[in-house]
Amino acid sequence: MTEDAAADGGEELVDAEGAEAAETGEDRAEEGAAEGTTETTAADAGDAEGTTEDAAADDDVGSVPGPDVGADVPGGDDVPDDVRKYDRFQKMERAEYDRVNEFLRDRTYVTAREWAIARLCADFRTETGVEMTKIGENLPRLVPFMTDTYTPQAVNQARAAFEEKVRKAGATFLYGAMSGFFTAEDLDDVMYESTEIAKFLLEVEGADLSVEEELAAEDKISSVMRDVREASAEVRGEEVKCPECGHVHES
Secondary structure, X not given: OOHHHHHHHHHHHHOOOOOOOOOOHHHHHHHHHHHHHHHXXXXXXXXXXXXXXXXXXXXXXXXXXXXXXXXXXXXXXXXXXXXXXXXOOHHHOOOOHHHHHHHHXXXXXXXXXXXXXXXXXXXXXXXXXXXXHHHHHXXXXXXXXXXXXXXXXHHHHHHHHHHHHHHHHHHHHHHHHHOOOOXXXXXXXXXXXXXXXXXXXXXXXXXXXXXXXXXXXXXXXXXXXXXXXXXXXXXXXXXXXXXXXXXXXOO
């Protein structure tokens, strides 16, 4: 994925204008009613945001309890200070769940729900654990594209789904890197694309990455991948070329 492609995808994801901005209030009301019906049905099937694809993916980690559809969102003085001040996803203020989910599905294994809740679980972790209830009750306030409150069980299941997918993706990638199926140049391309997507998601969350920080991270990743290639060649009993002198050494 080139930098231009990442930028184009990001522009589409967070675009606050265009056709959606031109919809009438009546159109939005009709869509909202349709969306509510879809989400209620999907919740009964075990998916928290109402896409068949998401529900199928969640089957790998067990049934995910649905959101508290129709539950009142806390308002006024009931909103905790840390929730009121939370601004991770403000760049996506007018983004809709389906658009965010489609963007992630095209580039990662996780759903929009899993991504958002995993981030919240990291941010609302305390010495005694994660504040699942606070996250679930305030989910629409914390993440603009989430429209329903969640039970603590649904929050926990979404976090578990995210963690398991990351582990499986990591194992898949490392096997591909260590198997010899890809050349060093192929792996560099994979890492470049992956890094661009990861940086974009961090920026959407509100992280402010300087050019120096980005370059330093890329250098570290490249260094680690060189070590992985050398170690995997040794494991397979193949010749290893020294990156410094260019000489071939028997493993």
